[in-house]
Amino acid sequence: MMLLVVLLVVWLNSSSAAKLGVVQTEGGLVEGQSYRMGLFRTVDVFKGVPFADVPGKWEKPKPHPGWSGILKATKYRDRCLQVTLLQTKTQGSQDCLYLNVFVPQGKSLSSNLAVMVYLFGGAFLLGASNDVTFLGDSLYDGKEMADRGGVIVVTVNYRVGTLGFLSTGDARMPGNYGLWDQHAAISWVRRNIETFGGNPDNMTIFGQSAGAASVSFQMLSPYSKGLFRRAISQCGVALSPWALQRNPMALTKKIARKVGCWRMNEDEMLKCLKTADPVGLTKAGKIDVMLILGKGVVMDLLELAPAIDGDFIPEEPRNLFHNAARFDYLAGINSMDGHIFAGVDVPSINSKNANTTVEQVSHLLAGLTKAKGNAAVPSAVSVYSAHWGSFPEPAVVKKTVADIETDFLFLVPTQVALELHAKNSSGARTYSYLFNMKTRIPGFPRWVEAEHAEDLQYLFGKPFSVPLGYFPRHRDLSRYMIAYWTNFAKTGDPNRGDSRVPVPWPPFTPNHRPYLTINHKMTRSSVNYDLRSYYVKYWTETYSRLPAAKKHEEEV
Ligand SMILES: *[C@@H]1O[C@H](CO)[C@@H](O)[C@H](O)[C@H]1NC(C)=O
Ligand SMILES: *[C@@H]1O[C@H](CO)[C@@H](O)[C@H](O)[C@H]1NC(C)=O
């Protein structure tokens, strides 16, 4: 018996997979840590590798000066300075431009692997490459995806909040510092990933929410030409109404007031902001939900966002799709992406004891369509109540509220981006999906399907790394998503690659608009066409033709 145990131990030790050990990067040597995933399978993890120097306030990222000796890359570094989730204080540091690399290994050392670079979400206000501890591990831990999909996963930090996105809308302080950080990180990966076993010509960027809109901005920027090959947007695009700040100077003045820097003379105001305390500036960027209760909609509070700077984003995002013509693109949304926002704007939708009224629905639509004055409200109400009948079920009205926010904030802009991409493509492919796995968040009404961000746990393989928290159906879904995503990263086609997929996913073209419905039960009928086209048509045709309202008073 003893002998058997000894033999087993010896065999297990000799059966370990290859290890990268110390890796040479442009800044110096780094050494990570190897994690065992299975027999002859490990993942080499490098945490906290610098891709740029500590950035100056409202300056573009600068190259890292490098280091001597071996950098122990075994701990995540600080997130970029930001308000906490409850927004009562700040966390993180200005020294935050680091990334993490996850490299799968088998019996022999990997080489030429496809590479996937992840941009986190968080409303351009919060978040980090190692965000949200999920039973001890980061939600964005790349080990399962790397191991199961056979790709290198890289997760990166970028500046958020006032330090990442404040802008004057002109050359004095152009903004988009967080987008420049992302660009610096992607460029670093391109230059350095080969020594980790990656193929720099086979890179995909992917992200969720503000990270998905960031992916879209990176695709549209003229600076990305030839930098990567493919992109994935999960629940957000550059055309989303919350993804672009159209009046950055007004926001900068508001922040200046909060930190005691408001001056009649703009240049003096900027001089004051430049010397203001970064923590105070970060706190000044917090969003105050109390402000809108009763008036306005949550969307109005998402103010810190990229701006048109005449440089990284040279003009209106919708006029930049020629820059994305060579990137393969996969984009989609969660069926209830807007539910979390809808619940704040119309609290009755989540209440067991209250019904949602037509007045509340029309008030919400008025808030969302402020840009067109009140002109859009009657047509929008009639489009969204068309299926109600004379005595609508209370749940039908409530679900309509979630659908309105999902359409307006996520679904419609994503359909427009897919269409512009497909029309401009020169040989690149386009794929569309709808993720509708029933929510796992307890306490929500029965009609709630996939809430914002619920796709991520499956993509990052949590049903495998935290098996007790999930059922077999969740592992099926996780397997499907990792297969489609990593196949796409390798070949530009989610159906072709090393992983088997449950259903063929046809490409989206200008004349043929299929989308894949992703959940745990996938069959041929998971492929459907023209996602919510009745509503998409309303917003892109009827609504967009309405004239803009007279410019409402600048909020200060
Ligand atoms: C291609 O993209 C441009 C913006 O860059 C857009 O104006 C144009 O409509 C698109 N082309 C087609 C054929 O849709
Ligand atoms: C909500 O509407 C249903 C059906 O129309 C009705 O039976 C119920 O009494 C209403 N509940 C409240 C709290 O008004």
Ligand SMILES: *[C@@H]1O[C@H](CO)[C@@H](O)[C@H](O)[C@H]1NC(C)=O
């Ligand atoms: C990208 O990777 C896949 C799988 O690893 C490989 O089949 C393909 O040839 C690679 N593409 C390029 C351009 O190297």
